Amino acid sequence: MNFLLEKQLNLLDYALASLWRRKLKNLGIMSVFAGVICLVASFQFLTASLTATAQDLLAEAPEIVVQQMSAGRQEALPLSYLSSLEELNGVRTVAPRIWGYYFSEISGANYTVLAVDPSVMPKGDRLFQAVEGQLPSGPGEAVLGSGVAADLKLAGRRSFSLFRPDLTLKPMQMVGVFKPDTDLLTADLIYTTPDAARDLFAIPADHCTDLCVYVANPREIGTIAKKISVILPGTRVLTRPQISQTYRVVFGWRSGFASICLLSALAAFVILAWDKASGLSAEEKREIAILKVLGWQTGDILLLRCWESLIAAGLAWLLGCTAAYLHVFWLGGALFKPVMLGWSVIHPQLRLLPVVSTADLLLIFTMSVVPYLAATVIPAWRAAITPPDAAIR
Numbered sequence: 001m002n003f004l005l006e007k008q009l010n011l012l013d014y015a016l017a018s019l020w021r022r023k024l025k026n027l028g029i030m031s032v033f034a035g036v037i038c039l040v041a042s043f044q045f046l047t048a049s050l051t052a053t054a055q056d057l058l059a060e061a062p063e064i065v066v067q068q069m070s071a072g073r074q075e076a077l078p079l080s081y082l083s084s085l086e087e088l089n090g091v092r093t094v095a096p097r098i099w100g101y102y103f104s105e106i107s108g109a110n111y112t113v114l115a116v117d118p119s120v121m122p123k124g125d126r127l128f129q130a131v132e133g134q135l136p137s138g139p140g141e142a143v144l145g146s147g148v149a150a151d152l153k154l155a156g157r158r159s160f161s162l163f164r165p166d167l168t169l170k171p172m173q174m175v176g177v178f179k180p181d182t183d184l185l186t187a188d189l190i191y192t193t194p195d196a197a198r199d200l201f202a203i204p205a206d207h208c209t210d211l212c213v214y215v216a217n218p219r220e221i222g223t224i225a226k227k228i229s230v231i232l233p234g235t236r237v238l239t240r241p242q243i244s245q246t247y248r249v250v251f252g253w254r255s256g257f258a259s260i261c262l263l264s265a266l267a268a269f270v271i272l273a274w275d276k277a278s279g280l281s282a283e284e285k286r287e288i289a290i291l292k293v294l295g296w297q298t299g300d301i302l303l304l305r306c307w308e309s310l311i312a313a314g315l316a317w318l319l320g321c322t323a324a325y326l327h328v329f330w331l332g333g334a335l336f337k338p339v340m341l342g343w344s345v346i347h348p349q350l351r352l353l354p355v356v357s358t359a360d361l362l363l364i365f366t367m368s369v370v371p372y373l374a375a376t377v378i379p380a381w382r383a384a385i386t387p388p389d390a391a392i393r
Contacts, residue, residue, distance in 0.1 A: 065211070111189070132179055136193050145177070146187055320364075
């Protein structure tokens with residue numbers, strides 16, 4: 001056992017010396033390899049962080065949302081449905097919600113206008129913690145997301161106006177802004193009172209956009225959702241797990257699409273490594289031949305090349321993952337964040353949660369280091385079985 005360990009240590013020592021003799025070539029390969037790994041790892045880290053941030057922010061979302069559908073489109077829902085839902089066993093409370101999209105012709109951005117009474121929400125007091133200022137209470141008062149506040153260019157003013165459907169102006173007053181750590185959900189949000197939202201969208205007083213249903217036992221979400229579908233036919237019933245899954249699918253799809261594009265760059269690098277390893281220089285072939293003359297076996301030479309490739313690829317993987325971590329969690333994923341967050345004019349200024357799992361690191365290692373090892377060791381084996389007298393001339 002000691003002999004095998006000593007042998008591997010000697011091979012490792014010789015591999016380090018061999019890499020150092022050709023340091024400029026190896027540093028160039030490692031730099032390019034680390035850059036490719038950094039791009040792939042950035043998408044993995046960014047996807048995991050955005051998913052974790054979304055799950056954290058959705059933890060206080062209603063368990064079930066009920067919407068009225070007509071001809072495949074959402075429309076206003078009668079408040080008379082409220083009593084039917086409150087009578088169901090397992091339902092804690094039901095909160096009417098008014099919301100919609102407002103298009104700004106000046107900037108081309110879509111704002112999300114939302115109104116709900118926090119007093120009927122189970123944890124409505126937590127809404128105060130997400131706001132710098134105060135919650136809206138009077139006519140036309142509103143809390144703005146950071147993206148909306150920047151897009152309106154209020155420049156110290158608090159008053160602004162929005163157009164109603166009949167093109168008359170609806171005066172509004174900013175009384176607070178949402179904190180930056182909620183930007184993923186609130187960057188494009190205008191939170192106001194139910195009366196102001198109904199006036200802006202011309203929604204009747206006895207209607208709302210949808211109903212938020214809060215369930216006492218989370219295990220009964222699916223059962224209660226099925227009951228709602230039965231007693232309120234024609235409605236669409238959305239559960240919080242479904243919404244969370246949608247976020248995971250959207251982020252995963254975008255990350256997967258971009259990663260496939262980057263895998264072409266990784267494949268090109270592996271092909272380059274194969275080409276370089278297949279065309280060993282005369283000095284490298286002579287070195288292998290001399291080692292065989294000195295008594296080295298083919299397996300020893302392969303172990304040596306494995307150590308060399310593993311050291312180079314391992315360092316490149318470590319540097320690439322470190323650079324990806326700094327890019328995503330220190331620089332906010334500046335290169336790829338527009339791809340992940342979509343087409344919206346207003347992009348949230350995120351404070352991403354550092355989420356790095358062992359599974360992601362192993363996936364990056366498997367996609368990058370393993371192909372590189374195969375691309376360098378196999379040509380080395382072909383050179384190792386060459387008769388020594390053919391290489392020493």
